Amino acid sequence: MILDVLQRIETDTQLPDAADVVIIGGGIAGVTATLFLAEAGLKVVLCEKGVIAGEQSSRNWGWVRQMGRDPVELPLTMGSLDIWRGMDKRFGIDTGFRETGITYVCRTPREVKEFADWADLADRIGMASERLDPAALARKLPAIARDRFKFALHTKDDGRAEPWRAVPQMAMAARRLGATIIENCAVRGVETSAGHLSEVVTEKGTIRTERAILAGGAWSRMFLGNKGVNFPQLKLHGTVARVEIDGDAGDMPVGGGDFAFRKRLDGGYTVARRNWNVAQITPDSFRLLGTYLPTLMSSWREIQVRLNGEFLKEAGMPRKWGHDQQTTFEKIRTLDPQPMEHYNRHALKNLARAFPVFAGARMTHSWAGLIDATPDAIPAIGPVKEIPGLFLSSGYSGHGFGSGPGGGQLVSDLVRGVTPTFDPEPFSLERFKTKGLRPGGAA
Numbered sequence: 230m231i232l233d234v235l236q237r238i239e240t241d242t243q244l245p246d247a248a249d250v251v252i253i254g255g256g257i258a259g260v261t262a263t264l265f266l267a268e269a270g271l272k273v274v275l276c277e278k279g280v281i282a283g284e285q286s287s288r289n290w291g292w293v294r295q296m297g298r299d300p301v302e303l304p305l306t307m308g309s310l311d312i313w314r315g316m317d318k319r320f321g322i323d324t325g326f327r328e329t330g331i332t333y334v335c336r337t338p339r340e341v342k343e344f345a346d347w348a349d350l351a352d353r354i355g356m357a358s359e360r361l362d363p364a365a366l367a368r369k370l371p372a373i374a375r376d377r378f379k380f381a382l383h384t385k386d387d388g389r390a391e392p393w394r395a396v397p398q399m400a401m402a403a404r405r406l407g408a409t410i411i412e413n414c415a416v417r418g419v420e421t422s423a424g425h426l427s428e429v430v431t432e433k434g435t436i437r438t439e440r441a442i443l444a445g446g447a448w449s450r451m452f453l454g455n456k457g458v459n460f461p462q463l464k465l466h467g468t469v470a471r472v473e474i475d476g477d478a479g480d481m482p483v484g485g486g487d488f489a490f491r492k493r494l495d496g497g498y499t500v501a502r503r504n505w506n507v508a509q510i511t512p513d514s515f516r517l518l519g520t521y522l523p524t525l526m527s528s529w530r531e532i533q534v535r536l537n538g539e540f541l542k543e544a545g546m547p548r549k550w551g552h553d554q555q556t557t558f559e560k561i562r563t564l565d566p567q568p569m570e571h572y573n574r575h576a577l578k579n580l581a582r583a584f585p586v587f588a589g590a591r592m593t594h595s596w597a598g599l600i601d602a603t604p605d606a607i608p609a610i611g612p613v614k615e616i617p618g619l620f621l622s623s624g625y626s627g628h629g630f631g632s633g634p635g636g637g638q639l640v641s642d643l644v645r646g647v648t649p650t651f652d653p654e655p656f657s658l659e660r661f662k663t664k665g666l667r668p669g670g671a672a
């Protein structure tokens with residue numbers, strides 16, 4: 230469904246022989262890096278195996294939030310929000326960004342504690358997050374069921390944007406600044422010469438370059454694995470729907486313990502069952518069990534572990550290949566998993582209790598996406614030490630739509646060798662090599 234509504238843009242067909250930087254992957258991480266590098270005057274080529282934003286970057290809920298994020302990545306997340314705010318004017322595009330605020334509503338003591346603790350953190354760092362009692366909540370969200378929620382946390386400068394068009398619009402702006410963007414162009418791997426990256430090999434030919442950024446979303450682990458680099462990344466399946474209602478539930482994205490919704494600019498609402506993502510058991514689940522165990526123990530309520538056809542499908546994918554062979558990247562142009570419809574039905578049932586205006590909602594579309602996650606739910610942004618010249622920007626763990634522009638800024642700073650806008654240390658890949666990694670929540 231997503232691919233039918235995704236905005237398509239004009240792209241290039243001629244693969245250049247050489248570039249200052251090659252970007253692998255046309256989601257928000259790769260496209261924003263391309264945009265900022267092109268703006269800085271570099272010759273940039275982006276290769277996307279399918280279509281721009283065909284995977285996670287068009288399938289997400291469209292929330293752009295800092296509230297609830299891990300404190301170590303807050304500077305990046307807050308900086309990212311600043312970029313979102315100025316993006317449309319700066320590049321002459323329309324991403325659909327609106328600074329509507331976001332509200333989390335809490336019913337159970339556990340939910341209240343989680344967000345009350347976060348409100349304390351917001352106070353300490355000076356973020357404008359506001360605690361709401363039931364009366365204040367009813368004023369903020371008139372469509373909410375009275376007295377159903379005990380507490381809410383509202384952050385007025387969080388916002389939302391339109392995933393079906395935001396990243397294509399950014400890619401359009403990058404092209405206007407001189408970037409080359411090639412779709413249906415899988416990158417098979419990178420070559421080195423004298424211990425440094427020297428070429429990017431694609432299905433359409435080779436590009437000479439000394440710098441490349443891997444922004445391959447859920448594919449980054451497989452790509453690096455072929456070069457003997459272990460990036461501990463797993464995938465979570467998330468189901469989403471678009472609905473229409475008679476009435477108005479307000480402009481602001483709202484999350485409860487068992488539902489989430491966001492108003493869309495096309496008149497509908499994007500809804501999902503919050504805190505229900507599925508970890509499909511694959512061979513990587515066993516390879517990475519030790520690394521992920523602390524995360525699974527701390528987030529077991531939010532992650533449902535399932536054994537299904539994915540195990541055999543992934544077991545059949547080669548983990549090593551040569552650059553003269555057709556790769557899995559060419560065989561699977563776009564990850565387009567089936568939605569789990571009963572998750573959407575659950576979301577709508579819970580939502581109708583919390584916001585009665587959703588009773589009788591008509592579901593017009595449903596879809597799913599595979600969220601790429603790291604063990605501490607923090608992205609990996611920085612150099613891949615084993616392959617000098619290669620940088621990674623991946624593992625956004627369910628919040629890369631919001632923080633992607635900040636990640637694009639950081640990785641482009643690192644590639645250019647200028648003082649980084651954000652401290653890169655929390656995002657280093659090296660952290661995965663040390664024991665005692667902090668567990669993180671997923672999505």
Ligand SMILES: Cc1cc2nc3c(=O)[nH]c(=O)nc-3n(C[C@H](O)[C@H](O)[C@H](O)COP(=O)(O)OP(=O)(O)OC[C@H]3O[C@@H](n4cnc5c(N)ncnc54)[C@H](O)[C@@H]3O)c2cc1C
Nearest residue numbers: 254256257258278286289290292416446598628629630631
């Ligand atoms: C259901 C769902 C809900 C979400 N909700 C939110 C939300 O509300 N807010 C939020 O901030 N985040 C949300 N996210 C997460 C967010 O969408 C992601 O973190 C973000 O889009 C990741 O961007 P990316 O560029 O890293 O990856 P992607 O968007 O997945 O892009 C990676 C691209 O790389 C390409 N690629 C991979 N390998 C190769 C190769 N070898 N050669 C060429 N191309 C290659 C792929 O085809 C793909 O297009 C959600 C995600 C999902 C699935």
